[in-house]
Amino acid sequence: MSVRLRFAPSPTGYLHIGGLRTALYCYLYANKNGGNYILRIEDTDQSRFVEGAMENLIESLLWAGVKHDEGVFVENDKIVQKGEYGPYIQSERLEIYKNYIKQLLDSGHAYYCFCTKERLDLVRDKQRQENKTPMYDKHCMNLTKEEVESKIAAGEEYVIRLKVPKNEDITFTDLVKGTITINSSEVDDQVLIKSDGFPTYHFAVVVDDHLMGITHAVRGEEWLTSTPKQKLIYDYLGWNMPMYIHLPTVLNKDKKKLSKRQGDVATSDFKNKGYLPEALVNYLALVGWSPKDNQEIFSLDELVREFDFDRVSKTGGIFDIDKLNWVNNHYIKESNPERIAKLAIPAIIDSGLMTKEETEEKFEWLVQVTDALKERLNYVNEIVKHMSIFFGDTVEFETSEVEEIVKADHVKNLLEAFVEELNSIDEVTLEFAKGIFNVLKSKTGAKGKNLFMPVRCAVTGQQHGPEMDKILVALGKDKILNRLKYVINLL
Numbered sequence: 001m002s003v004r005l006r007f008a009p010s011p012t013g014y015l016h017i018g019g020l021r022t023a024l025y026c027y028l029y030a031n032k033n034g035g036n037y038i039l040r041i042e043d044t045d046q047s048r049f050v051e052g053a054m055e056n057l058i059e060s061l062l063w064a065g066v067k068h069d070e071g072v073f074v075e076n077d078k079i080v081q082k083g084e085y086g087p088y089i090q091s092e093r094l095e096i097y098k099n100y101i102k103q104l105l106d107s108g109h110a111y112y113c114f115c116t117k118e119r120l121d122l123v124r125d126k127q128r129q130e131n132k133t134p135m136y137d138k139h140c141m142n143l144t145k146e147e148v149e150s151k152i153a154a155g156e157e158y159v160i161r162l163k164v165p166k167n168e169d170i171t172f173t174d175l176v177k178g179t180i181t182i183n184s185s186e187v188d189d190q191v192l193i194k195s196d197g198f199p200t201y202h203f204a205v206v207v208d209d210h211l212m213g214i215t216h217a218v219r220g221e222e223w224l225t226s227t228p229k230q231k232l233i234y235d236y237l238g239w240n241m242p243m244y245i246h247l248p249t250v251l252n253k254d255k256k257k258l259s260k261r262q263g264d265v266a267t268s269d270f271k272n273k274g275y276l277p278e279a280l281v282n283y284l285a286l287v288g289w290s291p292k293d294n295q296e297i298f299s300l301d302e303l304v305r306e307f308d309f310d311r312v313s314k315t316g317g318i319f320d321i322d323k324l325n326w327v328n329n330h331y332i333k334e335s336n337p338e339r340i341a342k343l344a345i346p347a348i349i350d351s352g353l354m355t356k357e358e359t360e361e362k363f364e365w366l367v368q369v370t371d372a373l374k375e376r377l378n379y380v381n382e383i384v385k386h387m388s389i390f391f392g393d394t395v396e397f398e399t400s401e402v403e404e405i406v407k408a409d410h411v412k413n414l415l416e417a418f419v420e421e422l423n424s425i426d427e428v429t430l431e432f433a434k435g436i437f438n439v440l441k442s443k444t445g446a447k448g449k450n451l452f453m454p455v456r457c458a459v460t461g462q463q464h465g466p467e468m469d470k471i472l473v474a475l476g477k478d479k480i481l482n483r484l485k486y487v488i489n490l491l
Contacts (some may be wrong), residue, residue: 003035005070005213007041007061008205011053014266015060017319018220018250018258021284025247027066028307029286035215039071040208041089044198050360054079060267064277065300085212090204097199100207100237101160101192109236110192112148113140113161135188136161160193162202162229167379170228175216175245175309183226202226206233211302214242221246245309248288251316258319272342274380276335279328288317297330325378332380337371340380344370347381351392365474386466390474393482395461402457410446411454412491415484416445418455422484428477433469458487 007023009015023039030037039061043049058074061067070083081088113136124134141150141163152158163435168184192203199207209217224246234241250258258265264273270280282298289312291298298306332340345359348366359366373386395405405411417440425432440455441447456468459480465471472480 001213001215003030003033003378004038004213004469005030005035005216005218006040006071006209006212006214007210007218008040009057010042010045010048011050011057012045012048013053014268015057015292016258016265017053017267017270017280018265020060020064020066020267020280021250021287022218022220022247023061023066024064024284024303025245025289025307025309025312027068027214028304029309030069030214031304032307038071038085038212038214039068039073039088040212040257041072042201042204043285044090044194044201044204044302046091046196046198057270060271063271064217064267064281066281072464090208091198093204093208094197094199096202096211097193097207098128098178101199101203104162104192104233104236105160108326109163109232109237110156110160111141111163112152113189113191114151114156114158115139125311130329133186141189157195159195161189162192162232164229164232170231172227172231172241172244174224174227175243176248176312176314177221177224177246180224180227182225184228184232187228187232192233202229203233206230206237206239209242210234210237216245217242218245218247221249235290245312246311246404249316250319252319255316255318270379272346273379275324275328275383276331278333278489280324282331283324283327285319288313297327328381329375329378332374332377335374337367337374340374340377340383341367341370343380344383347384351384353384353387355367360479368470368474372466372474376466380474389460389462389465389471393479394486395458395483397461397464402461405453405457406462406487407491408450408454410444410450414440414442414444414446414451414454415458415491419481419484419488422435422477422481423476427476428472430469430473433472436472437468459483 005026007019007026009019009321027037029035031423039058040052054072055074056474060073070085071081071088073080073082087093101110123137123139127134135251140161152405162250164187166184170182170184171179171181173179190202191200193199205217222482227244231241252258257281264270267280271277280299282302282303284297285303285307286296289304289307291311296304339361348354348359350358354362369381369387369390373383376386378384386437397406418436420437421436422428437455441451444451452468453463456465457463459468459475460471475483
């Protein structure tokens with residue numbers, strides 16, 4: 001039987017990068033083993049449903065290149081479902097769940113519970129006072145069939161609970177954590193069907209994974225304590241469990257769970273800032289998984305070849321924004337400058353540096369600027385921090401040290417020689433820009449730092465920055481001449 005893995009998010013907002021990593025690992029393992037990767041939507045908690053969240057989830061996954069074979073898709077702005085195991089949206093599977101809850105009720109492995117919220121709160125408060133773990137006290141477990149029917153007929157609200165056996169060891173194997181045994185005394189009589197008729201996660205996930213032929217259930221380690229409840233349901237329905245893989249939590253540098261309070265956590269946050277999808281996916285794969293030879297840069301195809309769950313860490317993976325920036329900078333440098341320029345346009349317009357019309361009219365120039373700056377970018381939107389050197393016919397010296405460099409005795413002669421060379425050409429080509437320092441060296445005798453540094457400072461006002469040949473090409477003849485004349489006048 002071929003492997004089948006699913007990513008099953010709730011449409012309650014954005015796609016957390018921890019969720020993207022789960023989806024990525026499912027995708028990698030399925031593709032490595034010639035199997036299927038499925039996107040299922042778990043929307044049984046209707047109170048948390050967010051309009052448009054399903055579309056955003058799908059869009060974020062496709063942007064990242066984590067493409068599913070089966071399940072829920074968006075086509076022509078409409079949600080569609082493809083595959084032989086649908087529906088893939090849980091709220092459309094209610095009739096299916098009814099069949100299996102009836103089976104559990106008939107076999108005595110589930111029971112009706114009519115306890116009010118007030119009673120449950122009182123029970124839990126008393127347990128807390130006694131330093132016990134708050135759990136349901138099985139108050140309704142032994143109601144007779146007649147009592148149940150009478151209460152339902154009277155319109156009393158109810159839920160359906162799992163009947164957990166007393167003092168029984170529940171054992172299962174996890175591919176990351178190993179063999180785990182939990183005693184049933186620590187397992188609550190979990191609600192399976194809520195008062196609104198919708199199944200809880202614990203029940204629906206078992207039914208769906210079984211009926212959809214899921215072979216490997218991959219999820220965050222916060223669900224580890226749910227597995228014994230789900231194992232009981234599998235056993236009671238006479239089904240085999242899939243192999244469970246509980247992934248280590250994505251942590252921040254303080255080793256706490258990554259949350260919105262500390263900064264960006266949504267896939268869309270990183271997309272909107274100008275992180276490249278291949279960089280985010282490359283980096284996320286390494287948060288909790290270590291390749292055999294400490295390689296750090298991977299294409300998606302390479303990740304598919306290398307990935308396996310046996311190298312997933314048992315402890316939380318640190319999400320280090322500095323490391324992500326390093327990876328993203330690598331991909332930006334490798335990228336075509338036209339691509340980076342297009343991605344930068346919204347940030348450039350927002351910054352007020354250029355209008356939408358100007359970015360269209362001067363796109364070729366923008367590509368030259370991007371080509372000059374891309375080595376310095378941690379993410380695409382940072383371009384607006386570095387672009388100011390390409391605007392204006394004068395320069396501002398960023399430090400007094402820059403001013404001192406320009407005021408050196410030999411600089412006026414050096415800049416005048418540069419002006420002379422510029423006046424002899426029609427435009428600044430890359431060939432001219434690459435050769436100009438050799439020409440100035442032979443004309444003035446200046447060399448090394450005494451040659452390069454004054455020219456950079458006079459042209460940009462800065463001591464450090466992008467490669468001068470690319471700066472000169474992007475600035476163009478007229479702007480360079482105006483700046484050189486401005487500095488010569490100051491001298």
